[in-house]
Amino acid sequence: MLVDDHPLIVAGIVNIAQKTSDFEVIATASNGQTALKQLMNLTDQLDLLIFDYSMPQMDGNEFLNELNRRNYTFRKMLLTTVEEPAIFEKMLHSGLDGIVLKTAPVAEILSTAKFLIENPQSTDVGTEVKNLTKARENPLVELDSQILTLIAEGKHVKEIAQQMSFSERTIKYHLTEIYNQLGAVNRAQAVAIAISKHWIKL
Numbered sequence: 001m002l003v004d005d006h007p008l009i010v011a012g013i014v015n016i017a018q019k020t021s022d023f024e025v026i027a028t029a030s031n032g033q034t035a036l037k038q039l040m041n042l043t044d045q046l047d048l049l050i051f052d053y054s055m056p057q058m059d060g061n062e063f064l065n066e067l068n069r070r071n072y073t074f075r076k077m078l079l080t081t082v083e084e085p086a087i088f089e090k091m092l093h094s095g096l097d098g099i100v101l102k103t104a105p106v107a108e109i110l111s112t113a114k115f116l117i118e119n120p121q122s123t124d125v126g127t128e129v130k131n132l133t134k135a136r137e138n139p140l141v142e143l144d145s146q147i148l149t150l151i152a153e154g155k156h157v158k159e160i161a162q163q164m165s166f167s168e169r170t171i172k173y174h175l176t177e178i179y180n181q182l183g184a185v186n187r188a189q190a191v192a193i194a195i196s197k198h199w200i201k202l
Contacts, residue, residue, distance in 0.1 A: 001027045001042060003035040003051035003063070004079070009102065013050070013079075016106055022114055031056050032063035039072065046074040047117045053080040053087070061091055068095050075116040079109065092123065099125040140199055144178050147171060149200045152191045 002025055004010050010028050017023040027042055029035035032055055039046070049067070053060030060078055067076060077098040078091065088099055098116045100109050115122070140148065150160045157175075161168045175187065184190035194200040 001025070001029070001035065001038070001046055001049045003029045003032060003049065003055070005030045005052065005055050009052075009079075013109075016110065020110065022110070032058040032060075032066065035063070036066060036070075039070075043072060043074070046072075048075045048077060048113055050077045050079050050113065053078060053082045061087065061094070064091055064094055064096055075120065077113060077116055088125070097123050140178065140181065140194070144174055144181070145194075145200055147174050148178055148190060148194050149202070151175075151187050152195065152200060152202055 002010055002013055007030075010030075014025045014028065017025045026045055027038050029038055032051070035049075035051070049072075051060055051063060055063070058066070060080065060082075064076060075097045076095065077100065078088075078096055079100050079102055081102050083101065088096075092099070098112050100112050112125075146164070147160060150163065155163070157168050157171050160166075161171045164171070175190075178190050179185065182190050182193045184193055191200075195202070
């Protein structure tokens, strides 16, 4: 089943599915509410449900939660233009089985769908999703994290240098590197960014 409010996307995937013996799109819906109504009569026929994140009436996360509430056991795959690793992580923890960006090659969309159907205990995300997630990972090395944690605790450069047995010049150099990595203009902003991303803990 395919749930997406963009007719061209729906038509494109249905057309692709018709050209392969691996898949058959047995139903489509333009939003989560309509899909939930259709699912009452489709559950036994369904191996995989592909849905978008940005949809009217309920977003992809709300739709997934409703699927979980109804205890549907078919695989669930997100096909989206949304590029937010935090959303992906939350949905994967909530039972999402796969994620592919709409900008991915058709072959990748199909291969991910096929993998999820054939491997009912596994999850899979597309290459672009993996690259996006990696790019958003913590850029701080351990030493930088230690320095920034001490800054967050209210310590000054001189105190940090003494505690870590470095020169003040070395600490200032690392602070400059931290600002560059985080896109921060000062210590307070760097600390705020790192805490919000859970890259340091107090």
